[in-house]
Amino acid sequence: MNNLPSSDYPRVPSNTIWDNSDLPLPQSSTQSADSPDSGTSVTNNVQPYLKGLVDDVQEFVRELTLLERSINIVTSPALVTTSEAIATNLRYMADSIGDTGEPYQAGDIGELHQARPLIKSTEEGIHVFSKRPKIDGILRQSQIPHTTSEAFFHKGPEQATAELNEQITKDTQGLITDFLQAKDLENPDLAFQLVTWLLQQVSWQSPFRVMNEKESSEITWENAAHSEIQWMESGSIQPIKHIKNKDYDFVAVPVLESGMKAVFVLPPEGETNPGSEDLNQILSSGLTTILGKSGREHAVLTLPKFKFNYQFTKICAEAEAKGKHMAALDVDENGATVAAASSMLSYDLHIPPEKLLRFKFDHSFYLAIINHKNSNDPRVIGMAQINHPEKS
Structure with a gap:
């Protein structure tokens, strides 16, 4: 069993030196070469x-x-699309195993890793509540932090939800609170619940x-x-x-x-x-x-x-899943969070x-x-x- 995510997730340093270097402009640029710096015309060219x-x-x-x-x-937007990609891959892999318990291919795990590029590079957390043993195996091999189906049923929806809500609140410095609801986990038809979160200042x-x-x-x-x-x-x-x-x-x-x-x-x-x-x-x-x-x-x-903050729900047809998304933004004289x-x-x-x-x-x-x-x-x-x- 993997424990709930802790504060040892990869973090962006809070006080780094501003990088004065500029990204190189692609050869087939969206910036007009003869435009003055004060106002650049833009074309539809996208690299x-x-x-x-x-x-x-x-x-x-x-x-x-x-x-x-x-x-x-x-x-x-990046977190929403990343979450959908992870859920779609996880659902696909679980369905490909079926009820026979046949092992999935190592390449499938690679696909799951590719679906989560931001998780390793920004202040984000990821966790999955599993309700199926075959989901447990996929999560274990893909190294995604999770609560196994056995541990979930031992803890129960209330405790499991409260623990992760506390972690999310801590990791987002109190900007996201009470995000999850225990009643969502009570659905007997639920195979898993994927939860991702980030904080960027x-x-x-x-x-x-x-x-x-x-x-x-x-x-x-x-x-x-x-x-x-x-x-x-x-x-x-x-x-x-x-x-x-x-x-x-x-x-x-x-x-x-x-x-x-x-x-x-x-x-x-x-x-x-x-x-x-x-x-x-x-x-x-x-x-x-x-x-x-x-x-x-x-x-x-x-x-x-x-x-201010904002939340919305969205259907992800490819994963046959429903997504709940919440974000908060704080802009003051020191910066933006x-x-x-x-x-x-x-x-x-x-x-x-x-x-x-x-x-x-x-x-x-x-x-x-x-x-x-x-x-x-x-x-x-x-x-x-x-x-x-x-x-x-």
Whole structure:
């Protein structure tokens, strides 16, 4: 029996030095070669190694289309798709064994490992509650932390759920609480429950300055005064990376953590409900371009502080499973923190003022946190749309 996951999971160092190196721009680039740094045009050209990132954006936009556009939404597209891939592979392997107990092939375990690329490289946990002996064997050989069917029935749904909820709360620094419900495990037709979670923090290289009440009162949101919004401004000139795509400004703010990017996306004012295909193309091409952008510009940024969470359910037809997903986002003067959990239930410098760019995020905007430690497979581990800093 494997014990519940503990705090010795691979972790991203909390205080690493910002990597000043730039990713090389692919030869067949999405960045126009003759474009000035102040605004890069974007084409539809997407490199194969960016497919995961593009798929993540599509997953995010797909969820947006199901919602009332006035609410805030945050998800971890990479965690959702990774969880679905693991559940699908696990279900397939269990079904291929059948009731005869015939052994599965070693290559199948390899496929299961390939379905979980992020689990080894970011602050994530993974655990499976097994309710079938044949699932136990697959999990043991694939080295996925799990509670065996025997141990589960000994502990019971209440204790097993409480223990993992406590671990998730600890690992996400209290941003995800009471995620699991014991009643889900009581279903006799349930073969397994896969649970994954992550915590990722990015720290601004130059912390923002929180504005006082008088300064904040002079800034509007969607052209209306909102006294409840607390605003902050870059305390020093930020050496940002910037591109413009379809009048959307993509601004990458430098962070301390190596291999991470935080990109704010400011739509043109008045753009409230673009078509899903248009938005998917704009966000995908913009993020893939800024990921390979070289050179820096300088800007002053004005942003609201915000903190909210969001959850949704989704059917994963390939795994014949239902997924529950929750994510929380906290952005303040020091940085941004995204935490997420996913559950799959499977049944059977000085610059002249005129050279400064200025960005005021005073209407609906987006934020993407990208993990590109593996330069061959950058992924969006957190993505949000902020429609009002004080609404969740």
